[in-house]
Amino acid sequence: MKDDFVPDVVISRLPLYLQELNHLAKEGLHTVSSKVMAARLGTTAAQIRKDLSYFGGFGKQGSGYQIYDLIEQLQKILNMDHVWQVVVVGAGDLGRALTHYQGFASQGIEIVALFDVDPKLVGTQVGSIAVRHVDEMEDELKNLGIKIAILTVPGGVAQEVAEKLVKFGVRAILNYAPVSLMLPEEVHVQHIDPVPHIQKMMYYL
């Protein structure tokens, strides 16, 4: 009922709920119970209800949740009521793939710039975005007030580039480089790396 303190695990699950709700909406449904949601997400109904209850009572006894309503509520909770402009640093394959990934737009995420140091890449076009030199990053980040960056540079320079981003105002980094970034704790870092995921599965095989 109060947004006093919400465990981090709960926050991590909200985007998954939102995603599933979007799927349900696309299937033409208007209402869903915690039980059905749980089955589709591979969780438990109790957990979904508990998680949502940190933010309010969005359901109705007997019938469950209004899908469109809950989508709106979750979007508000996740600060999705405005579009967040995001930059990508590193114009390798991965950086380019992310730059024209179609799934961002509908989720309030807009890629506004792509940077690299390689003179062979600078100036080339990735969809509607031109690759620019990292030297121009400072101006761009400060002018647009960018708070979120995606990092797809080689591991060897990731720390250094991340520190620059922070210096220029970035407060959240999605890190695709295979290193643990050491940054001030007020900077949010999410690490994505296929290797540990695959290795984890290797253990179980």
Next chain:
Amino acid sequence: MKDDFVPDVVISRLPLYLQELNHLAKEGLHTVSSKVMAARLGTTAAQIRKDLSYFGGFGKQGSGYQIYDLIEQLQKILNMDHVWQVVVVGAGDLGRALTHYQGFASQGIEIVALFDVDPKLVGTQVGSIAVRHVDEMEDELKNLGIKIAILTVPGGVAQEVAEKLVKFGVRAILNYAPVSLMLPEEVHVQHIDPVPHIQKMMYYL
């Protein structure tokens, strides 16, 4: 001391330890304490020692862990004593980026095939790998006994393709499609999606 039961969270952390140890080795170090490791990974020394203790006592009082020795031990635990052949399904930007990602080889992961349905993509070359039609998947997977697949197809067909993979013998899927796959529970699934990660950070900004 016994591999009786090891919590899943612990398994998730082993690859991160391994990664950090590889970094330390590359920096020329031979020995490391749980305290130093913890500082570099942003964890606690107690957790690292506890995690490792599920598998044995690898350290020495007073001096810590032999880096090369611990790397070997972790590789053994994670079944990395042989190379795992992996296929990628979906030859879009992301699939191609992953197919020639340089970081796999050193971690015992070998991408052996890339499949798609798009006739414009089939036959094209991605590094040393030729894109093949999904119809050829069954033969390839069965012949090579492939157990691990990376899925980078559009969300709309991910479930269907995943079921095919399972039918052809795959037991672990790294899923880049923005959907929760519904598969038999003996199949291991790891889901990677930048959107939820960014949305989680949005909450905190």
Next chain:
DNA sequence: TAGATTGTTAATCGATTAACAATC
């Protein structure tokens, strides 16, 4: 009304942390 499902409390379960004897 009868059936379904919520939000919430209390009970359970599991993971993290602190502490320290053992020992290199």
Next chain:
DNA sequence: TAGATTGTTAATCGATTAACAATC
């Protein structure tokens, strides 16, 4: 030896689950 650091136990902390009164 003195200092450092392990592996492990016990204490703490936090998250999940079960249960159910409230109510649509």
